[in-house]
Structures are given as structure tokens and as C-alpha cells.
Amino acid sequence: MMTTTRLSPYLALVRAPNPGPMTLEGTNTWILGDPGLGSVVVVDPGPPIPTHVEAILSASSMGIAAVVLTHRHLDHSEGAAALGARAGCGVRAADPEFRVGPAGLDDGDVLGVPGGSAAVLATPGHTSDSRSLLLTGADGVVRLLTGDMVLGQGTTVITHPDGDLGDYLESLTRLQRLVTERGVAEILPGHGPVVTDPSAWLAYYQDHRRERLDQVRGALADGARTPAEVVARVYADVDRRVWPAAEQSVRSQLDYLELRPEDSGGSDSGHS
Ligand SMILES: [Zn+2]
Numbered sequence: 603m604m605t606t607t608r609l610s611p612y613l614a615l616v617r618a619p620n621p622g623p624m625t626l627e628g629t630n631t632w633i634l635g636d637p638g639l640g641s642v643v644v645v646d647p648g649p650p651i652p653t654h655v656e657a658i659l660s661a662s663s664m665g666i667a668a669v670v671l672t673h674r675h676l677d678h679s680e681g682a683a684a685l686g687a688r689a690g691c692g693v694r695a696a697d698p699e700f701r702v703g704p705a706g707l708d709d710g711d712v713l714g715v716p717g718g719s720a721a722v723l724a725t726p727g728h729t730s731d732s733r734s735l736l737l738t739g740a741d742g743v744v745r746l747l748t749g750d751m752v753l754g755q756g757t758t759v760i761t762h763p764d765g766d767l768g769d770y771l772e773s774l775t776r777l778q779r780l781v782t783e784r785g786v787a788e789i790l791p792g793h794g795p796v797v798t799d800p801s802a803w804l805a806y807y808q809d810h811r812r813e814r815l816d817q818v819r820g821a822l823a824d825g826a827r828t829p830a831e832v833v834a835r836v837y838a839d840v841d842r843r844v845w846p847a848a849e850q851s852v853r854s855q856l857d858y859l860e861l862r863p864e865d866s867g868g869s870d871s872g873h874s
Contacts, residue, residue, distance in 0.1 A: 611740075612636045612715065612717035613634060629678055635718065641662070644658055646670075648681055649676070651681070669694070669702075672734070672792060673697075679695070679700055696732075721736040726766065727765055728770065732750070752774075
């Protein structure tokens with residue numbers, strides 16, 4: 603089975619064989635750097651499935667300089683420590699519990715990769731520890747790697763209580779600004795396909811969150827009393843297998859509305 607796709611000399615995608623309602627076709631493991639020039643950076647190695655680990659290693663012919671995690675969820679992080687041990691490198695993560703070695707993953711850190719660089723952005727919201735990477739290749743193409751902050755298909759969960767909708771909306775705004783300022787050509791998501799129209803996709807994400815908030819307000823006005831009752835109304839058209847995740851997003855939205863009573867009277871706000 604062909605799991606590795608090379609997008610440029612310094613960028614490859616190895617998709618993990620863990621498909622599901624929350625992981626779409628599987629977790630996207632990104633290999634940053636030209637493996638012919640030096641040791642690469644592996645982002646989100648995913649679960650420790652032997653065929654996947656072998657695919658990562660064979661796409662990293664001169665070795666791995668570091669394993670990096672966009673966030674702590676197991677579908678991204680579970681195989682990280684074992685891969686680092688096998689490759690003889692550390693694991694860099696925002697959450698200290700997931701690190702191997704001294705290096706964290708702070709906003710403003712820049713990771714050197716052979717044939718390019720990756721700047722770390724704190725983009726909390728899906729989780730409190732979510733990070734994105736702004737990649738610049740030697741060919742001048744700028745890409746944004748987003749983990750589960752932005753997916754290639756569908757929309758993401760605001761996990762509860764770890765995530766935060768207010769943070770998430772600010773992170774979306776930050777990414778949208780970067781797309782404009784830096785001419786970002788593509789978004790590399792944690793699941794699903796590469797996004798080739800980043801500005802329109804981020805605008806859709808912002809609109810979607812505002813629409814969901816309006817729907818949650820509507821459900822409350824209609825008499826929904828519990829998060830589960832809100833889910834049954836607002837997510838009626840969504841696959842029931844994702845209802846538990848939807849309930850987390852609903853809880854995050856209820857927290858958001860509770861903290862911002864001035865924002866709870868319906869929304870005609872744009873997304874400034
Ligand atoms: Zn994920």
C-alpha cells in the first residue's frame with residue numbers, strides 16, 4: 603500500500619492506517635525537510651503501527667532530527683516516544699508530559715529543516731496545547747501546518763474542558779492574518795487532504811463557528827436544558843458516531859456564551 607506522498611523536495615505526507623469518524627482517512631504524519639540533504643523533522647507520527655513506522659523511517663533516509671507534536675491527542679502522539687527512541691532523537695511538544703529531551707515547542711521557536719524552516723505558532727482552541735507551524739521552503743512556497751486546529755475536510759472539535767472556543771476563534775483570526783501577510787499557499791492539516799485555498803477555508807471555519815453558536819442559542823431558546831439536548835437539536839444531521847465529540851464542542855460553546863453574555867443575543871458580527 604502506498605502511504606507516502608511527496609508534495610515537494612522538502613515535504614512529504616505519510617498517512618497513518620488509522621481511519622475512523624474522528625481521524626477521517628487517518629492521521630497525517632508530515633516529514634519536513636529534504637531527506638537527501640540531511641535529517642528531517644517528523645510531525646505527528648501518529649499511532650505506533652509497524653507499517654506506518656517503517657514508512658516514516660524510509661521517508662527519512664538520513665535520519666530524524668526531531669519528532670514534533672502539534673498537540674497531545676493520542677492519534678497524533680502515541681507513537682512519538684518509540685519513534686524518537688528508534689531514531690535517536692528527542693520529542694518536542696508544548697505539553698511537558700509528551701517531551702523527550704529538554705526542548706519544548708514555544709511560540710516563536712524556529713526549527714531548521716534541510717531545505718527550509720518551520721516557525722512555531724501557539725494556536726490554542728482545539729486543545730490548550732495546540733501548535734501550528736509556518737513552513738518556508740527553499741522554493742519560496744509558504745505553507746501552514748495546522749494539526750487538528752484546521753482539518754482538510756469537515757470542521758474540528760473544540761475539546762472540553764481542554765479546548766476553548768474563545769481561544770479557537772482568536773487562533774483562526776491569527777492564521778487568517780498570516781495567510782494574507784505571508785501569502786500562504788496551502789494548509790497541511792492533521793487529517794484530510796491538503797487545503798489549496800487557505801483564505802476561503804479559514805473564512806468557512808469562522809462562519810461555521812458563528813453559525814453553530816447561533817444554533818446553540820436557538821436550541822437554548824427552544825428549551826434545550828442539557829448539552830445532550832443541544833446536541834440532539836443542533837447536530838441532528840451529523841453522524842451519531844461523532845455525537846460524543848459534538849457534545850464536547852457544545853459544552854465549549856455553552857462556556858463561551860456564559861462568559862460573554864453580551865454576545866448571546868444573536869450574532870450579526872462579522873469575523874474581524
Ligand atoms: Zn487528530
